[in-house]
Amino acid sequence: MNVVVTVKQIPDPAEPGALDPDNTLKRDGKLILDEADSYGVEVGLQLVDKAGSGEVTLVSVAPNGEVSGLRTALAMGAAKAILVSDEAIAGSSSLSTAKILAAAIKRVEGADLVLTAVEASDGYTGTVAAQLAELLGLPSVTFAKHIEVDGSTVKVQRQTEGGYDEVEVALPALVSVTAGVVEPRYPSFKGIMAAKSKPVDQLTVADLGLDAGQVGWAGAGQQITGATPAEERAAGEKIVDEGDAHEKIVAFLDQLKVI
Amino acid sequence: MALSRIWVHAEALEGKVATITLELLAKARELGDTVEAFYGGADADAIAATLGAHGASKVFATGDLAGALQGPPVASALAAKIEGGDAPDLILFGTTPDGRDIAGRLSVKLDRSLLTNNTDIALDGDNIVVTAPIFGGTTMVQTTFTGPGPHLVLARPKSFVAEETGGGAAAVEALAVPDLGSTGGATVTNRHIEEATGPKLDEAAVVVSGGRGLGEAGNYQLIEDLAKLLKAAPGASRAIVDAGWVPYSYQVGQTGKVVKPTVYIAAGISGATQHLVGMKGSKNIIAINKDEEAPIFGVADLGIVGDVHKVLPKLIEALKARG
Numbered sequence: 110m111n112v113v114v115t116v117k118q119i120p121d122p123a124e125p126g127a128l129d130p131d132n133t134l135k136r137d138g139k140l141i142l143d144e145a146d147s148y149g150v151e152v153g154l155q156l157v158d159k160a161g162s163g164e165v166t167l168v169s170v171a172p173n174g175e176v177s178g179l180r181t182a183l184a185m186g187a188a189k190a191i192l193v194s195d196e197a198i199a200g201s202s203s204l205s206t207a208k209i210l211a212a213a214i215k216r217v218e219g220a221d222l223v224l225t226a227v228e229a230s231d232g233y234t235g236t237v238a239a240q241l242a243e244l245l246g247l248p249s250v251t252f253a254k255h256i257e258v259d260g261s262t263v264k265v266q267r268q269t270e271g272g273y274d275e276v277e278v279a280l281p282a283l284v285s286v287t288a289g290v291v292e293p294r295y296p297s298f299k300g301i302m303a304a305k306s307k308p309v310d311q312l313t314v315a316d317l318g319l320d321a322g323q324v325g326w327a328g329a330g331q332q333i334t335g336a337t338p339a340e341e342r343a344a345g346e347k348i349v350d351e352g353d354a355h356e357k358i359v360a361f362l363d364q365l366k367v368i
Numbered sequence: 369m370a371l372s373r374i375w376v377h378a379e380a381l382e383g384k385v386a387t388i389t390l391e392l393l394a395k396a397r398e399l400g401d402t403v404e405a406f407y408g409g410a411d412a413d414a415i416a417a418t419l420g421a422h423g424a425s426k427v428f429a430t431g432d433l434a435g436a437l438q439g440p441p442v443a444s445a446l447a448a449k450i451e452g453g454d455a456p457d458l459i460l461f462g463t464t465p466d467g468r469d470i471a472g473r474l475s476v477k478l479d480r481s482l483l484t485n486n487t488d489i490a491l492d493g494d495n496i497v498v499t500a501p502i503f504g505g506t507t508m509v510q511t512t513f514t515g516p517g518p519h520l521v522l523a524r525p526k527s528f529v530a531e532e533t534g535g536g537a538a539a540v541e542a543l544a545v546p547d548l549g550s551t552g553g554a555t556v557t558n559r560h561i562e563e564a565t566g567p568k569l570d571e572a573a574v575v576v577s578g579g580r581g582l583g584e585a586g587n588y589q590l591i592e593d594l595a596k597l598l599k600a601a602p603g604a605s606r607a608i609v610d611a612g613w614v615p616y617s618y619q620v621g622q623t624g625k626v627v628k629p630t631v632y633i634a635a636g637i638s639g640a641t642q643h644l645v646g647m648k649g650s651k652n653i654i655a656i657n658k659d660e661e662a663p664i665f666g667v668a669d670l671g672i673v674g675d676v677h678k679v680l681p682k683l684i685e686a687l688k689a690r691g
Contacts, residue, residue, distance in 0.1 A: 204475050236522070345671070346671065350678065
């Protein structure tokens with residue numbers, strides 16, 4: 110079973126985010142593997158393991174040749190990676206990003222399953238999975254909270270507004286996974302050492318046969334016109350519980366007439 | 369200026385139109401002259417009255433999808449209609465699982481970019497300008513489309529206020545689904561509803577949410593007990609949903625539900641940006657957390673630095689004593 114997992118390398122979410130003057134996300138610090146993608150990597154590794162053959166291939170897009178996040182996923186056990194890195198990519202819309210990912214995934218031979226996160230932790234457009242499936246001509250099941258493969262059928266529990274649906278689809282297919290679908294493993298020391306020599310195929314947009322006008326700001330079809338600080342919500346009273354804090358809460362609720 | 373024609377993705381559960389759909393219809397009426405809905409499913413007749421009462425003159429309906437997920441059939445049907453020359457200026461979706469599936473596939477079929485996660489949609493002359501929160505809602509970004517329409521916009525729930533106009537039932541028109549080729553085939557074999565009994569999370573006047581600070585799954589009972597006393601809906605942070613303590617339908621936040629109740633009580637929740645995005649719009653926020661540096665205190669009107677295992681039982685007793 111061959112699985113392709115899309116992974117994004119993002120600025121550490123623990124650091125406060127910032128925008129560059131052109132309103133793209135500031136990405137000049139160290140980039141890490143988006144935690145949202147670690148679940149797809151883990152699912153892929155487990156499915157390959159269970160099938161007894163095949164491998165996990167990572168596909169990533171980054172404007173500056175960044176590989177540190179990819180190395181983390183390779184250290185978890187992925188076999189190899191394709192990194193599309195090109196300055197022309199900066200400012201890409203979700204559709205342009207999906208076009209780049211789709212062109213890269215088409216280079217992976219014999220892919221049975223494509224896994225993505227539901228949404229990235231930095232941009233969270235949450236639409237790349239569906240766009241990618243459409244570009245690849247694949248059926249898709251998004252928002253998977255549980256996934257298993259039975260022969261050539263994928264069985265997914267898909268989160269819905271009110272609960273979940275059991276969904277079945279034949280391979281090849283694309284599935285987007287939620288956080289919590291599995292517990293991602295920590296890379297072992299052996300894995301980290303092995304990852305250093307695993308192949309990362311670095312490509313440009315031109316290598317993929319895409320026109321530079323289709324990606325980045327040029328191909329975005331959208332333009333950021335402003336970025337302003339949101340109205341701040343002021344913090345109110347903060348007290349340390351001395352055993353009677355519940356009385357404060359009751360008084361607060363009373364005053365709001367909800368009790 | 370107004371747009372001449374806007375389509376709205378209608379979602380419904382068991383014959384009841386989703387609140388997000390009614391919110392989108394209200395916004396669409398403000399922005400456009402003609403507002404029409406589209407629906408992937410068999411029971412369009414059952415929801416036509418509600419859609420009409422909220423301003424939709426028509427509803428284009430695919431009919432029974434035989435269990436297929438909405439993305440491929442609805443996107444294909446809309447693309448065929450648009451390519452046939454019957455196109456709106458703007459198509460609105462909720463930032464929901466099915467909304468994202470349809471919008472994503474449609475954006476490829478039409479080769480149009482889309483804009484998601486918006487909390488406002490406005491017109492600047494002929495341009496559609498949308499606003500989306502980034503960095504956990506600390507910065508608002510305005511974006512406009514540069515290419516030709518129809519434009520695809522997804523809005524977050526609770527961004528607009530649903531309002532009835534008193535219109536008659538929307539006229540149901542058939543929306544033909546073309547052959548889906550290799551993209552069809554994902555089929556729902558079983559549905560499970562896991563919503564808590566009592567008030568709905570996104571409609572309740574009071575919401576009581578629990579997080580990792582509760583320590584273990586069994587302690588979520590404290591949240592349920594408190595919620596019952598306050599006639600509140602119980603909610604949760606992503607951490608305890610991922611840990612399997614409560615179902616996803618309880619989740620408040622970016623990837624869960626957006627809530628704006630009169631009172632939001634966060635117990636044992638640190639306040640990751642993920643969570644703040646979903647509850648910051650609450651009118652009053654009470655936070656209980658043992659870490660006085662927890663970000664949740666930055667948005668709390670009443671912050672209690674304390675142990676939820678001590679504060680919650682006393683609060684429950686005090687409320688019971690009041691009868």
